[in-house]
Amino acid sequence: MSEAQSSGAPSAAQATIQRRQPRRATTIWSLLAPLLGALAGLLVGAFLIWLSGANPITAYGVMVSGAFGGTRQITETLLLIGPLLLMGLGLTVAFRGRVWNIGGEGQYYMGALAGTVVGLFFQQRLPGLALIPLMLIAGMAGGALWAGIAALLKIRFGVNEIIATLMLNYIAEYTVLYLARVPLKDPTSFLPQSAQLLSPARMPTLVGTRIHLGIALAFLLIPLIYLLLWKTPLGFRIRAIGANTTVAYHAGMNVAFGLAFALLFSGALAGLTGIIEVSALHTRLKAGISGNYGFTGILVALLGRLHPLGVLVAACFFAALAIGAQTMHSVYGLPIALAQVIQGLVVLFVLAADALARRYGK
Amino acid sequence: MNKRIFHWAGLLVGLLMMAACVQPGAPAAEATQAEATPAAAGVATAPSIALVLIGPKDDNSWAASAYSALEAQKAKGAKTAFSESVSDADAARVMREYVDQGFNIIIAHSFSYQDATFEVAKDAPKVNFAWAGAIGKTDKNVADYDQPFYEPAYLVGILAGYVSKTGNLGALYGFDIPSCHAMGEAMLAAAKTINPKANLTVTAVGDWGDVSKAKEAGLAQHDTKGVDFWIGCGEGPTLGSIEAAKQAGGYTTGYVGDMAKLGPDVVMSSIVWNMNPIFDAIARDTAAGTFSGPYYQFGVKDDALDVVINPALQDKVPAEALAAIDKARAAIKDGSLKVPFVPQ
Numbered sequence: 001m002s003e004a005q006s007s008g009a010p011s012a013a014q015a016t017i018q019r020r021q022p023r024r025a026t027t028i029w030s031l032l033a034p035l036l037g038a039l040a041g042l043l044v045g046a047f048l049i050w051l052s053g054a055n056p057i058t059a060y061g062v063m064v065s066g067a068f069g070g071t072r073q074i075t076e077t078l079l080l081i082g083p084l085l086l087m088g089l090g091l092t093v094a095f096r097g098r099v100w101n102i103g104g105e106g107q108y109y110m111g112a113l114a115g116t117v118v119g120l121f122f123q124q125r126l127p128g129l130a131l132i133p134l135m136l137i138a139g140m141a142g143g144a145l146w147a148g149i150a151a152l153l154k155i156r157f158g159v160n161e162i163i164a165t166l167m168l169n170y171i172a173e174y175t176v177l178y179l180a181r182v183p184l185k186d187p188t189s190f191l192p193q194s195a196q197l198l199s200p201a202r203m204p205t206l207v208g209t210r211i212h213l214g215i216a217l218a219f220l221l222i223p224l225i226y227l228l229l230w231k232t233p234l235g236f237r238i239r240a241i242g243a244n245t246t247v248a249y250h251a252g253m254n255v256a257f258g259l260a261f262a263l264l265f266s267g268a269l270a271g272l273t274g275i276i277e278v279s280a281l282h283t284r285l286k287a288g289i290s291g292n293y294g295f296t297g298i299l300v301a302l303l304g305r306l307h308p309l310g311v312l313v314a315a316c317f318f319a320a321l322a323i324g325a326q327t328m329h330s331v332y333g334l335p336i337a338l339a340q341v342i343q344g345l346v347v348l349f350v351l352a353a354d355a356l357a358r359r360y361g362k
Numbered sequence: 363m364n365k366r367i368f369h370w371a372g373l374l375v376g377l378l379m380m381a382a383c384v385q386p387g388a389p390a391a392e393a394t395q396a397e398a399t400p401a402a403a404g405v406a407t408a409p410s411i412a413l414v415l416i417g418p419k420d421d422n423s424w425a426a427s428a429y430s431a432l433e434a435q436k437a438k439g440a441k442t443a444f445s446e447s448v449s450d451a452d453a454a455r456v457m458r459e460y461v462d463q464g465f466n467i468i469i470a471h472s473f474s475y476q477d478a479t480f481e482v483a484k485d486a487p488k489v490n491f492a493w494a495g496a497i498g499k500t501d502k503n504v505a506d507y508d509q510p511f512y513e514p515a516y517l518v519g520i521l522a523g524y525v526s527k528t529g530n531l532g533a534l535y536g537f538d539i540p541s542c543h544a545m546g547e548a549m550l551a552a553a554k555t556i557n558p559k560a561n562l563t564v565t566a567v568g569d570w571g572d573v574s575k576a577k578e579a580g581l582a583q584h585d586t587k588g589v590d591f592w593i594g595c596g597e598g599p600t601l602g603s604i605e606a607a608k609q610a611g612g613y614t615t616g617y618v619g620d621m622a623k624l625g626p627d628v629v630m631s632s633i634v635w636n637m638n639p640i641f642d643a644i645a646r647d648t649a650a651g652t653f654s655g656p657y658y659q660f661g662v663k664d665d666a667l668d669v670v671i672n673p674a675l676q677d678k679v680p681a682e683a684l685a686a687i688d689k690a691r692a693a694i695k696d697g698s699l700k701v702p703f704v705p706q
Contacts, residue, residue: 288450
């Protein structure tokens with residue numbers, strides 16, 4: 001968590017250092033460090049690939065073309081950037097206020113549940129134009145309400161939100177799975193899953209492609225989150241609480257409201273991610289509808305330095321890395337364990353380089 | 363500080379380049395060539411097959427059954443590829459990758475791949491798909507394949523009827539889905555023909571992979587109901603039943619793979635699944651151009667499913683049990699015995 005905290009608080013000491021030194025050098029170094037880290041991770045990975053008896057250059061060629069090699073590959077990467085971006089942006093707001101929401105996974109499930117229930121109920125009565133916004137709102141409400149439990153526990157009883165949100169993940173997941181295979185079960189099928197969302201309840205796509213509304217929303221939120229955090233009083237309040245809760249309190253800020261907003265907002269975006277993914281990809285509630293975005297989203301937000309543009313870069317990085325690693329296995333035949341190890345190595349080295357840059361780079 | 367790091371980075375880059383240059387003579391190149399040869403020289407009618415697995419290919423069970431059938435196709439000259447441990451969220455993307463690679467057949471070996479399979483199949487009408495639904499849901503270019511594990515479970519039930527001291531049988535399912543439910547019911551029906559007092563305790567663990575949870579469920583069945591003979595549906599539940607049997611005593615059954623090695627003293631028999639008939643049929647129909655989304659149903663009579671006895675426990679199995687199993691197997695094969703299918 002120390003890594004998280006140091007990134008969450010651009011502290012006074014940091015500001016002083018930045019004033020003393022030319023700022024540009026720090027920025028360049030801090031941008032360069034993750035790149036070098038990724039390179040080092042890939043180098044170690046290359047060594048492992050070579051040990052396994054395969055050609056690292058061919059393998060990495062397959063990796064790159066798997067993520068960017070053509071229209072289909074770029075589409076797939078974009079489709080994966082969407083959920084990571086949405087999740088990372090929401091957590092950026094929470095982490096800026098030093099609210100450690102580890103419950104993105106549970107909020108994702110609850111958003112998926114709320115949105116899917118609305119979709120299943122109205123899909124034969126409403127056109128898509130009316131239904132999709134309703135589903136998205138329901139998804140956000142589901143995620144926000146689930147985060148709201150943790151917010152209430154934190155504000156009223158002082159329960160640590162890390163523990164509350166983490167534990168609520170399990171309750172959410174198993175609740176949704178139960179509902180999917182018992183009350184919401186597809187009556188026409190034996191399988192333990194809900195009925196399927198029909199076309200009015202499916203994310204509209206850009207003509208001729210598989211890029212859907214959810215991806216557009218994710219990108220649209222980048223500037224909006226920036227405006228929220230840096231150009232509104234509310235954003236200032238969240239950042240002030242994150243920088244120093246006590247000072248913010250004595251400055252007369254409503255700390256409880258700020259905390260609750262940060263937590264609920266990240267919950268709403270996690271819920272939105274859930275309903276978008278179910279509507280666009282999974283088409284029904286069942287086991288395995290989460291791609292662990294709640295946890296990867298934490299890395300995306302932290303690696304993105306809690307800045308919307310940084311989050312975009314981190315989301316692209318994670319999406320390309322995940323798809324590339326998968327392709328090294330599927331197409332090149334590298335053992336899946338090795339592909340996953342390389343994926344983990346790269347992330348680890350990037351995080352380590354990032355931490356080193358913070359420590360020595362100034 | 364910066365300079366020092368750059369030096370190290372430079373050195374690493376240099377090392378990689380050296381390693382890469384040395385590379386071409388290494389085993390990988392040979393492997394690629396060896397793989398390329400059969401495809402190039404392969405029979406024109408052997409269609410290429412890609413397999414998507416939800417678990418690891420060497421799981422000794424569900425995924426391993428499909429993987430060994432894929433290997434058999436490869437040995438016959440087909441170009442093959444596979445992906446293991448593919449989550450539901452990634453399944454569609456992996457299948458599209460294989461479509462792009464020009465594979466003729468894509469086998470999606472999990473019922474949870476349903477929506478992904480049908481979606482990709484719609485976009486790739488020239489590729490033939492098969493998914494592990496076992497519910498008879500097909501499309502023009504999507505086949506489904508049945509998994510009548512209840513047939514061999516009936517043979518296991520005969521064994522249970524002879525071997526179980528209490529007559530209390532236990533079933534552990536991942537979920538109470540039809541193919542699981544029918545296994546427990548078939549085992550009970552067969553056990554009752556031997557021991558009329560036989561009864562069945564069922565627990566749906568709620569997870570296909572959670573071994574420790576399944577073990578606790580198995581122990582609870584033992585402690586509360588006196589269960590001393592188990593059958594599992596799903597890898598986690600089955601491995602859990604093995605651990606429970608080791609601790610509490612009693613015998614259990616391997617699930618779609620010979621699991622005798624995992625519990626030499628407790629796995630009395632294993633249900634084994636030969637998926638070659640399914641893969642053969644898909645390859646044949648694709649090569650002949652007659653593939654039209656069939657529902658492949660291969661069971662005990664097609665040698666697709668059977669029960670094998672653990673040799674280490676052979677002496678614990680009464681001779682009349684073996685004879686009764688052989689008789690029932692023959693009866694299923696000649697059609698005189700129809701194992702009851704009780705889906706829920």
